[in-house]
Amino acid sequence: MTTVLDTLPDLELAGAGATSREIAQQPDLWRDVAEIVAGRRADVDAFLTPLLAQPRLRVVLTGAGTSAFAGQVLAPALSRQLGRVVEAVPTTDLVSAPRESFPVDVPTLLVSFARSGDSPESVAATRLAEQCLTEVHHLVVTCNADGRLARDHTGAPRSLVLQMPAASNDRGFAMTSSFTCMVLGTALALGGELPGDGVDRLVAAGRAVVAEAGPVVDALAATRPRSVVYLGSGSLKGLAEESALKLLELTTGAITVTADSPLAFRHGPKAVLDDATVVVVYLSTDRYTRAYDLDLVRELRAQLGAGQVYVVDGDAQADPALGDGPRIAVPGLAGLGDVVLAVAAAPVPQLMGLASSLAIGRTPDNPFPDGEVNRVVQGVTVHPLAD
Incomplete structure (x- = not known):
């Protein structure tokens, strides 16, 4: 039976070419993700092993929208695998109420998910964590090597950037490849390789x-x-x-x-x-x-x-x-x-x-052509947090 993905020329004309390709390409990208994590295993283990040895370490998975839901998928399983509480807290909560999001000053691993790494909350969440906590380390899982979040944390002393395949930086409005790649990459980095x-x-x-x-x-x-x-x-x-x-x-x-x-x-x-x-x-x-x-x-x-x-x-x-x-x-x-x-x-x-x-006659690659909702969120003012 012919399906919507079998009509690529028509999808291009309908404004759905990027989204359809990015859905279909995912299985191939998952193999790339596994190879990326395996190739960086020494770096990942050197970064994570001493942190996970700390019994008081708090692990927080954060992102906005789809990136927040990546954390929600991972948190229950990682809690079980790591034998500690792993919490999914959206960046939108961290930025708007940082004192409540970081109520106790304990060593924290902040895992930040970001397709572009350019949304204001993504950048602000890591900075507010630094302001609120005495000891915080950052695992940045992103699809855009040129994004602000990746640039801020590449080479930083308490940070590790885990770059997903370039093709996972979806061109379409909706996060598809980026979501599954970031979930898989983080599961492999924190939870270990899949068996056999x-x-x-x-x-x-x-x-x-x-x-x-x-x-x-x-x-x-x-x-x-x-x-x-x-x-x-x-x-x-x-x-x-x-x-x-x-x-x-x-x-x-x-x-x-x-x-x-x-x-x-x-x-x-x-x-x-x-x-x-x-x-x-x-x-x-x-x-x-x-x-x-x-x-x-x-x-x-x-x-x-x-x-x-x-x-x-x-x-x-x-x-x-x-x-x-x-x-x-x-x-x-x-x-x-x-x-x-x-x-x-x-x-x-x-x-x-x-x-x-x-x-219903929408254009999936850009369902909001008038800009009511944007691929990278706009219009957010990040207010300073008083010490």
Whole structure:
């Protein structure tokens, strides 16, 4: 079946060429990311090992928008792997309330995610951390070697810049390649290499998702849903938040979007459901967590009908208890965890955003031609913080 990604000349004319290429290229870039981190392993370990040996070290993952959601994907898994609390705190919170964001003066590793590294909050967050804390080290994960954040921290005594592949510095408005590359690069740097043929399996899964999800999301977008709900638990809640942002951005707010965890969704947000709502549930690979995800899928399919509730699933076999509702498989990732699943599954909501944007006549590469919202945020005044 022909999908939106198979019509590149038409996509160029429709103002979607960059976004479509940047979605499709991701599996190849993930291999590049793994090679970059492996090639810098000695530098990464020399920087991180003495920090992670400090029992009082606080690890904060920060960024704005999609970059903040990268931290939300990573924080639960890194907390488990590192045996310490790892917090995802957006730069927008750090900059607007630095004393509350850094309430205790403890040694801190600030991991900053930035596609361009030129947004005012990205630069200000690192400077405010220096002002508020006696000891702070910076791991800057960025897609733009020429950005202000990379330039400020390259060669700095308590900083390490981890540069993602140049092609991950998306030209399109929406962050796609940049999101998955920064998540993967940080997972490899802080959590260690994937076991065995893990990188090959991730790349193969991503290629399968890009190929197989296209017809599903094209058909979904053609139904013109009034609202879409994305749900995920643990690390996959961060993916749900990012998924909602992709659809919101690329359709310029034309579709009402909600993101939550399956358990929390029953506590009020479920009120959004109606016969024009589509729900997408990311099923965790953790057996315990997955049980809660499956409970809600069964409940929602009974309430809405199976056709309105989609699952994105890293399990090799579909759960027979879920019936015949729509399922997008993310194959071959057994044992690699939900962060890897989030990376491989991210093209699904990206394609959903692309197809929905085109279906309602938007231009995905630049959905806000009048500049109401910009690729690099503008109009932010960073106010001085009194000592």
